[in-house]
Amino acid sequence: MRQLLPVAIVALAGLSGGFPAVSAMQAPVAAAPASPYSYADVADLAAAAPMAIHARIASATALKAERAPGVAAGSSRFYVEADVVSLIRGKGPLAARISYLVDLPLGANGKPAKLKKKQPVLLFARPVAAGAAGATSTSSIRLVAPDAQLPWDPATEARLRAILTELVKPGAPPAISGFANGFHVPGTLPGEGETQLFFDTATGEPMSLTIMTSADGSRRWAAAFGEIVDGSAAVPARDTLAWYRLACGLPRQLPLNKLAGTPPEDRRKAASDYGIVLGALGDCTRTRKPPVAG
Numbered sequence: 001m002r003q004l005l006p007v008a009i010v011a012l013a014g015l016s017g018g019f020p021a022v023s024a025m026q027a028p029v030a031a032a033p034a035s036p037y038s039y040a041d042v043a044d045l046a047a048a049a050p051m052a053i054h055a056r057i058a059s060a061t062a063l064k065a066e067r068a069p070g071v072a073a074g075s076s077r078f079y080v081e082a083d084v085v086s087l088i089r090g091k092g093p094l095a096a097r098i099s100y101l102v103d104l105p106l107g108a109n110g111k112p113a114k115l116k117k118k119q120p121v122l123l124f125a126r127p128v129a130a131g132a133a134g135a136t137s138t139s140s141i142r143l144v145a146p147d148a149q150l151p152w153d154p155a156t157e158a159r160l161r162a163i164l165t166e167l168v169k170p171g172a173p174p175a176i177s178g179f180a181n182g183f184h185v186p187g188t189l190p191g192e193g194e195t196q197l198f199f200d201t202a203t204g205e206p207m208s209l210t211i212m213t214s215a216d217g218s219r220r221w222a223a224a225f226g227e228i229v230d231g232s233a234a235v236p237a238r239d240t241l242a243w244y245r246l247a248c249g250l251p252r253q254l255p256l257n258k259l260a261g262t263p264p265e266d267r268r269k270a271a272s273d274y275g276i277v278l279g280a281l282g283d284c285t286r287t288r289k290p291p292v293a294g
Contacts, residue, residue, distance in 0.1 A: 032154070032155060033153070033155060034155055035153065035155035035156040035158075035159050036151075036153070036156070036287075037150065037156055037159070037287060037288070038285045038286060038287055039159065039163075039238075039239040039244060039285075040244060040247075040248050040284050040285060040286050040290075041286055041287055041288050042156065042159050042160050042163055043163050043241070043244045043248075044248075044286070044288075044290035044291060045124040045144065045145070045148055045150075045290075045291065046089075046124070046160055046163045046164055046167060047167060047175070048124065048144045048145075048290075048291040048293070049089070049124035049125055049126070049144045049148065049291075050089070050090060050091075050125075050126055050127075051087070051089060051090035051094075051123070051124070051125045051126060051127060051141065052087075052088040052089040052090065052122065052123070052124055052125075052160060052164065053084060053085075053086070053087055053088065053090070053094075053098070053122070053123040053125065053141070054084075054085040054086045054088055054120065054121075054122060054123075054152055054157060055082035055083060055084050055085055055098065055120070055121055055122075055123055056082060056083050056085060056118050056119065056120050056121070057080060057081075057082050057115050057116065057117055057118060057119040057121060058081045058082055058083050058097060058117065058118075059080070059081045059117070060078045060079070060080045060081075060114075060115035061078060061079045061080075062076050062077070062078055062112040063076075063077045063078065063079060063101075068103075071103055071146075072103065072146070074105060074106055075103045075104060075105055075106060075146075075147075076103070076104060076106055076112035076113070077101055077102070077103050077146075078101065078102050078103075078104060078112070078115060079099065079101055080099065080100055080101070080102055080115065080149075081097055081098070081099045082097070082098055082099075082100075082121065082123070083096060083097055084096055084097070084098060085120070088122075088157070088160065088161065088164070089164055090127075092127070094139060095139030097139070098123075098139050098140065098141050099139070099140050099141075100123065100125065100140060100141045100142065100143055100149075101142075101143070101146075102143060102146065102147065102148075102149045103146035103147050104147065104149075119151070120151070120152035120153075121149050121150065121151060121152050122149070122150045122151075122152050122156060122157065122160065123141065123143065123148065123149055124143060124144050124145070124148040124149075124150075124291075125141040125142055125143050125144060125148065126141065126142050126144060127139075127141055127142075128140040128141060128142055144291045145289075145290075145291035145292070147288070148291065163241065166240065166241035167241065171225070171226065172241060173207075173225045173241050173242045173245040174201040174202050174203040174205055174207070174225070174245070175201060175202040175245060175249055176199050176200070176201055176202075176207060176245055176246070176249035176250060177199075177200045177201055177202050178199065178200045178251070179197070179198075179199055179200070179251055179254065179255050179258055180198040180199055180200050180258070181197075181198055181258050181259065181260065182195065182196055182197035182198055182254075182258070182259055182270060183195070183196060183259060183262055183266070183270070184259075184262065184266040184267070184269045184270040184273070185266075186266070187213070187215070189215040190215065191213065191214070191215045191216070191217055192213060192214060192215050193212075193213045193269060194210065194211070194212050194213070195209075195210070195211040195213075195269065195270045195273040195274070196208060196209070196210050196211075197209045197211075197254070197270070197274065199250070201225075205225065205226060206224075206225075206226065206227060207223070207224065207225050207226075207245075208223070208224045209221060209222070209223055209224075209274070209277055210222050210224070211273035211274070211276060211277065213269075213273070219273065219276050221235065221273070221276065221277050221280070222234070222235065223235075223236060223242065223246055223277075225242065225245075235280060236281075238282065243281065244284070246277075246281050247281040247282060247283070247284040248284035248286075250277075250278065250281075252278070253271075254270065254271050254274045256270075256271060
């Protein structure tokens with residue numbers, strides 16, 4: 001195998017031209033554009049869709065109002081045929097050309113937006129069973145939301161792939177469906193205490209929060225997805241699946257009526273501890289409405 005040797009720039013005496021000066025400072029490399037969609041935007045769609053497809057528009061036809069029942073005001077419905085670039089998520093064969101319906105906002109002029117031929121898109125969908133009404137030879141799909149078509153860009157696809165990698169891992173954090181119960185217990189020293197809160201999830205697996213208060217008033221907290229409650233677990237980093245499940249799935253207020261048998265002062269402390277968790281997680285930022293479950 002030919003070995004590549006490092007290249008050195010050497011100043012040679014006696015040569016009239018010499019070598020141009022080499023700056024030790026490299027020109028800064030421009031950062032790649034970020035996705036226009038938040039982590040929650042993409043995670044909402046990825047979690048709801050059994051299929052994620054990178055495709056290019058082949059043709060798009062705006063449907064008349066009588067052929068688009070239920071379309072939201074300010075939107076128009078399109079029948080689209082698209083060529084598949086890659087199946088990012090999904091099982092089973094997929095035709096090279098697929099068809100679907102999508103609702104898109106009207107343009108500034110009040111007319112249907114234009115979908116350009118070969119425009120790249122990301123589709124979040126379910127397959128339409130063969131022989132089902134509306135199925136075509138192009139292999140129809142049904143979007144998980146009327147507008148579950150995003151313009152494709154490398155950053156959004158990279159974010160989608162990272163989310164899908166977490167979603168398919170064994171023991172991936174499930175969606176939180178509600179608050180079950182909880183309690184607060186004062187510690188042995190004044191000011192000390194521990195709050196434990198338990199939540200229901202879509203899979204039935206337990207999920208809990210533990211908030212510990214020290215005598216000096218400092219608090220630390222941890223989330224546990226599973227049977228084992230570990231108060232020393234690391235707080236989920238932002239823009240991870242665990243963070244998304246908490247920041248976007250926890251109720252905004254703690255239902256104090258479900259802290260059965262807890263004295264009023266301990267209920268107030270539990271609510272205060274819960275507020276610390278919500279504040280640490282930050283906002284679940286969305287730029288679009290999440291799909292309706294179902």
